[in-house]
Amino acid sequence: MTSPDRLVILDRDGVINQDSDDYVKSLAEWIPYPGAIDAIARLSQGGWTVAVATNQSGISRGYYTETTLAEMHAELCRLVNEAGGEISHIAWCPHGPDDGCSCRKPLPGLLEEVRDALGLATLSGSWMVGDSLRDLQAGDAMGCHPVLVRSGKGEMTLAKHPELVTTDSETRVFEDLTEFADWLMARQKLKAGN
Incomplete structure (x- = not known):
């Protein structure tokens, strides 16, 4: 049974794979960052449950179909499985910013879906890793620990929101998913040793 403090929720574009201002529209354009697949597999092997929550407004904009998105996600899961890990759930929002849905981040609908799919009462204490x-x-709306990676749009996010790195900010900042996974696993080892 998954517990919230052993759950890592990842944004997709800019965290797991390269992002594009023109959208990631095909399997050929879906290019994982070096080390990202391995980072997910290592978290999985270390006893963490890994889920993905991703806005995919390119669907409502007509840039690609749900079938194409399913191909990308099947490839993501295949690569992670091949590396010895598992993605427990992928929640995605196909809507555009003006569609009035409840799932498009920053709204918490996708995370509510992750919570329900994994049979959790709460996400409080989970980790939410993103680049925006x-x-x-x-x-934050679901009580997750906030983690910002500098990959994808992360550097731009930091430039726009310098308050994220002030001493009283709860947000932890890492170069990329690999560095976060290393830190989280080292932290767990330290806790287990006490």
Whole structure:
């Protein structure tokens, strides 16, 4: 049984794979960052449950179909499985910013879906890893620990929101998913040793 403090929720574009201002529209354009697949597999092997929560407004904009998105996610899961890990759930929002949905981050709908799919009562104490402010806001609404990676739009997010790195900010900042996974696993080892 998953417990919230052993759950890591990842944004997709900019965290797991390269992002594009023109959208990631095909399997050929879906390019994982070096080390990201391995980082997910290592978290999985270390006893963490890994889920993904991703806005995919390119669907409502007509840039790609749900079938194409399913191909990308099947490839993501295949690569992670091949590396010895598992993604427990992928929640995605196909809507655009003006569609009035409840799932598009910064709203918490995708995270509520993750919570329900994993049979959890709460996400309080889980980790939400993203490269944009809206990822952190969605996580915050559900009581997640906020983590910003500098990959994807992370550097731009930091430039726009310097308050994220002030001493009283709860947001932890890492170069990328690999560095976060290393830190989280080292932290767990330390806790287990006490």
